[in-house]
Amino acid sequence: MNFQPTLAFAQQLDAQDALKNFRNEFIIPAENGTAKQYFLGNSLGLQPKRTKEKLQTILHDWAKQGVESFFHAEQPWMDYHDRLTGPLSKIVGCLPHEVTVMNSLSVNLHLMLVSFYRPQGKRCKILCEAKAFPSDQYMMETHVRNHGYDPADAVVEIAPRPGEHTIRNEDILQKIVELRDELALVLFAGINYYSGQVFDMQTITKLAQQAGAKVGFDLAHAAGNIEIQLHNWNVDFACWCNYKYLNGGPGAIAAAYVHERYHKDASMQRFAGWWGYEKATRFQMEKGFKPIQTAEGWQLGTPPLLLYASLLASLEIVEEAGWSNINAKRKQLTAYFWYILDEVNKTQASPIIEFITPRNEAEHGCQVSMNMLQRGKEIYTALMEAGYFVDWREPSVIRLAPVPLYNTFEEVWKFGEQLKKIVSR
Incomplete structure (x- = not known):
């Protein structure tokens, strides 16, 4: 134009x-x-103007029916999560059962690294962008230390070339090839928070997986901002917050994506919680964790309904707008x-x-x-x-x-x- x-x-x-x-x-x-x-x-x-109404509905249900609202509210709380995953799956380009809404972004990244950062011998390195958001830096540093490695060696950063502000895609791909036998995980932002650069997630994923590494993305600045196709790009996992472009409110509940190929993998390591237990027998309170065989299997505790409601207010607008x-x-x-x-x-x-x-x-x-x-x-x-x-x-x-x-x-x-x-x- x-x-x-x-x-x-x-x-x-x-x-x-x-x-x-x-x-x-x-x-x-x-x-x-x-x-x-x-x-x-x-x-x-x-x-969103409708946020207040959504919150008031939860407060009304709580006042009127207490804990029975999980089953008998006009919109039962037990099913509330399902109202969020459909819209979010369209936004990040995946299947609804590959999304779970839970925790904060940093907590979800920690949970994903428990499952997807499994260093063995010299294959211990994490590749990321230089000047990643501090929470991501600290998260990677502490996981590497927890496995007994030195972050100075195990966390490899790709920086812009001298005199440049953004990272060249060819430099990322070259480093993946260079580290192919040592690479355990590639973890980049979808969009760098400082520069606003969108990374080529599809190409990075393909080459890193060919090298034998797992691939994840922090979509804090990408979800609700740009077009993403996590499932079709074959990304292993991703996490994002919902308070930026998705208007879920300050400290809004976050979300995570896990590709469906991992949902029924009994060998997956994870930190578990009651709310991630298979739904049909959850209330039997038995020993031995049996995860829900969707991304919900990574959930931990009882969901915060007020945060769910705040996010739903915005997702409804996204759905209406298209x-x-x-x-x-x-x-x-x-x-x-x-x-x-x-x-x-x-x-x-x-x-x-x-x-x-x-x-x-x-x-x-x-x-x-x-x-x-x-x-x-x-x-x-x-x-x-x-x-x-x-x-x-x-x-x-x-x-x-x-x-x-x-x-x-x-x-x-x-x-x-x-x-x-x-x-x-």
């Missing part, structure tokens, strides 16, 4: 937007009755955002923004990470004071993300105009 840097053009795009009414499903932060511009769905998604429609708008909205940011750079004698997020559509989602070449913290502070929610990362990066369910093209245009004013001061 031939974009134009005018308010009228942005408003035209909004008028043609098939998802324009879904913004009304969310509570937009406001001050003195004026809506702010929220571009931080990559950090914490906005609250996942393919959300992805189509995301591509157009982010393309327009890049265009507007380029227009800002053109107003300067020399560029003030260096984009560290790859420009290729296949290599980025909603997020744009801008390395500010001058006055970065000052520009960030000025944007926040002007009512724009963006994110600062040391030493000089502003991260932001226009989200298709609630951000508009007009907001993107206004952001560009505000940024022009600030950088021209």
Whole structure:
């Protein structure tokens, strides 16, 4: 599309937007009755208006029927999990029984490594991206130590080449080949939280498995953001949080994917809990763990219904909007955002923004990470004071993300105009 840097053009795009009414499903932060511009769905998604009602329903059931709500509520609590797995399976591209909703992201990653990081002899190494999110770094470090290995040797990081901000796919693949006899696990983010780079999950998975390694992904910044096909890509496992693009609320319950080929594998090691026990005999309280033969077999304790309800509120909106429609708008909205940011750079004698997020559509989602070449913290502070929610990362990066369910093209245009004013001061 031939974009134009005018308010009228942005408003035209909004008028043609098939998802324009879904913004009304969310509570937009406001001050003195004026809506702010929220571009931080990559950090914490906005609250759906229906979240309160979903929570109140659980509270009402609890008050009225107590524990009997598990079986006799209008929507029995025992079946609530099933209402979440269908929508999530579409979002991450797998079968519904390959998804389980449980715990937090970090806890789920620990549980997955119990099952999928099984080092033997020299095949002990984990390959990951440099500058992975700290929780992932600490998780890998502690698992390696638990098996008696030195993280300095067993955790191998792939970094960008000197002078570059993103990791070349060929460098990842070359390292897999180089380590093929020593590699136990490849664990990457789907999208790097700092740069916004999308990794080639399909190619990484295929080559790593050919080398004899297991493959997992942390989809914290990818789930609900980009198109993913975990089952068809043959990924072994993946974990993600649901509070960013999936709007489940602060500290929302997380989710995990386990490929169905492992569901009935009696040799799988895992940490077990009562809620993962086979459903037909769970209440017999017998010794000897018998896992549910789906991804639910990795569950531990009684589910937090309030967190389930909060997530359901958002997933209903995703279902109503249509996942393919959300992805189509995301591509157009982010393309327009890049265009507007380029227009800002053109107003300067020399560029003030260096984009560290790859420009290729296949290599980025909603997020744009801008390395500010001058006055970065000052520009960030000025944007926040002007009512724009963006994110600062040391030493000089502003991260932001226009989200298709609630951000508009007009907001993107206004952001560009505000940024022009600030950088021209």
